[in-house]
Amino acid sequence: MCKSGPEISKRQKQLLEELGICDDEMSGQELHRRLHEKELSMGLTTIYRNLQALVKRGLVRSRHLPTGEVLYAPVDRDVHHLTCVDCGQTTRLKGCPVKDIELPKNKGQKFEVLFHTLELFGLCELCFQRQKKKV
Incomplete structure (x- = not known):
């Protein structure tokens, strides 16, 4: 994890806690709703600004859907997906296919992942069959 930068703010801690409770990814809208239900209300703009700060610090990962929506999860949750570009259905992959990739080592350059x-991205079976019938 990135150790540089200021301490994590109270609001960022709240977002990290909420993301940690959920066993899946969450959108900024979902986080906003959950915090409001717990009377920990935070403005939507503030939520997105703090999520971006957490992403930049390497504490939260973000995943962009074909619809433009962004989902967030803690970085220790190493989950990857197949996403249908037609209906938006996502399926979790088992394991991590890139976990053991060896990164090139450039002399004199350090890179911390x-x-x-x-x-x-592709087509789920139903969307593939539907598009195949149109042709």
């Missing part, structure tokens, strides 16, 4: 993402 904070997190990685892997997203495979």
